[in-house]
Amino acid sequence: MDSAKFSAEIETHLREILPSLVETRRDLHRHPEIGFKEVRTAAIVANRLREMGLEVTEGIGGTGVVGTLRAGTGNRAIGFRADMDALAMNEATGLPHASTIPDMMHGCGHDGHTTMLLGAAEVLARNPAFSGTIHFIFQPAEEGLGGAPAMMRDGLFERFPVDAVYGLHNKPNLPEGSFNVTIGAMLAAADTFTVTFGGQGGHGGSGAYMSVDPTMAAAQFVTNLQAIVGRNISPFDQGVISVGYIGGGNYDAPNVIPSRVVIRGTVRSFSPATRDLLERRLNEVANAASSAFNTTLEVNYERLFPSLHNLPEATNKIVSALRARFGESRVDDKMVPVTGAEDFAYMLEEASGCFFFIGAGTGPTLHSDHYDFNDNLIADGVRYWVTIAQEELAA
Structure with a gap:
């Protein structure tokens, strides 16, 4: 079939289904579900994929869903991944489609990611402008709970082998509808x-x-933590240490020195060597504070997600395809790396591929209680997935 005619048919279909995609996104937003509890969301995804004629497998890594679409005679397979989970936080947008579930909110746009990938599956199922296999991967529990490794432990890539895997995430305060990527380290460990x-x-x-006052040791530890980045990390490298919780004593007993103080926080880095250094120095600073004030000490340092690295060959190929589809000015391949984290990094350790941001324009940041996914991105998100399918699995 003529490629121009094929593209026109895809665009016609996309315009037809766009209103229903917007409503799907807003329905998901009204009914957020946190990690590994995406029961309703996963059921909606699985049912929609079956209605499109895809092969559907449920329960991968808990509530994960994979829909498989085959076309033509090509023997290559690729994976498209979207995350489904919400955050444990209250929404303050006041929108008609605001969360109806207390203490849960789609504050990171996973409702939009799920919708865009469902839209791509529907468009490609009706207009199979590719030759090969696409596995549409709907992942649970991206928000810190490790849904990606859970799916992989459940045999994701053994059951659904891929030659490459791709991801997409919206990002406020990048130009609306732009596509942004960095070759190499893009997101932090x-x-x-x-x-x-x-x-x-x-x-x-x-x-x-x-007394033996643990608050003194805690205060010294928190203060000295910041010297690690300032005095142990090269100014040409990056690292972040932040304390997010300090607990000890009783609010109603300010005249009592507590016997225990707990401090929790996060550490971000891009290179394995820096990651090792930050862990070692944090332990040393904790031991020094404990020794100085004669306290006991327990340190639990947990490595969660690795740094996300985009492979040059796969990334350059998709950058070229997106520029051909959207124009040079809408694709930035030199985005400044972000110290946020993504468990999609685990998938890129197992397969070729890359991860893009789609700019959401100005507005509240991710994880804000005033955030709402920008529905203007849905059509271009679908086009992103279709473009990769046509590039990777040329008919």
């Missing part, structure tokens, strides 16, 4: 630490000198 200082509590007024 994410680690979590929990440090517990133990001592001997006592009266904060008359008995302070008889």
